[in-house]
Amino acid sequence: MTLPVTPAALPDDPVEQAIAWAVRLQMHGATPDALHSLQRWRDADPDHEQAWQRIASIGTQLSGLAPEASRATLDASLARRRQRRQALKVLAGIGFAGTATWFAIDVRADYRTGTGQRLAVRLPDGSLLHLNAGTAVRLRFDGAQRLLTLLHGEIAITTQADPQRRPFLVDTGEARMLALGTRFTVRRLAGADGADGTDATLTRLAVQEHAVQLQAAASAVRPVLVQAGDSVLTDGARIWREPAHDDPAAWLDGVIAARDMPLGQLVAELARHRHGLLLCDADIARLPVSGVFQLDDPERALRVLLQTQPIVAVYRTRFWVTLKKA
16 A cells, blocks of 8 residues: 655655655555656646756666765755655665666657667657667657657757657756757756856757757747757756857767766766766866767776776775765
């Protein structure tokens, strides 16, 4: 029997609420009804979805760790309040990191990928959709439009001309994009730094061919036409250009092509393709790194970083690695 979670039973802090959901699902079962209830909670507030993605990303990365290691890592990653610390101990104690496959489930998704997975899909209109690791997409094609909703992760799209002349749209919550006969990538970045420096969920649009019109969620923001070779970010209220530290479409070729990319950003990219927990200390996170790194061999990428950068790797286990200053 699944224990229901009611709003009155949840703590005020969204992260603590997300932890409460994780505890209940792991202890009482991830039934379809429970997953749909969780989805309603996630949909009720953007802060809920951001908190869940934060917990889910840590849960996925901790796959393979022993309970003791999971507990220490959870404490370091999320613990701020006493109530939260107690819930984290419960999560680690029940072994959620290695067995909670429901973290990767999004009941709204038609297509999804897990850690280290990439997927190519031919859509009903002939357009080509690629999913990077850790991605979930919902598809809604009807007589009026072709709509993709990027729930989380990263996609690449090559659109096909439609005999019915239906617009091809991509929605992320922060923005809606209209493809203008084009090839482009879209990524959702949970827990990123917003334009004002605060924690936010961002949408990154990079156009490889032709153009895409981007409309931020805030109706007062004017639409922006993004041309081939350009990349922009939006938090739903503002739109700004992004410094080019990588080739946004390089993952389609199975690589990260870094150009003075901050080490912390590169490590976060590699972590999406490596099982376990891969961390980078703050005092080396801004080191600029250039090079081409294979997504299908993250261990080799780590060895290259250790040989070329003033850093060392501290292994708690083979699944838990922290990069530190040498």
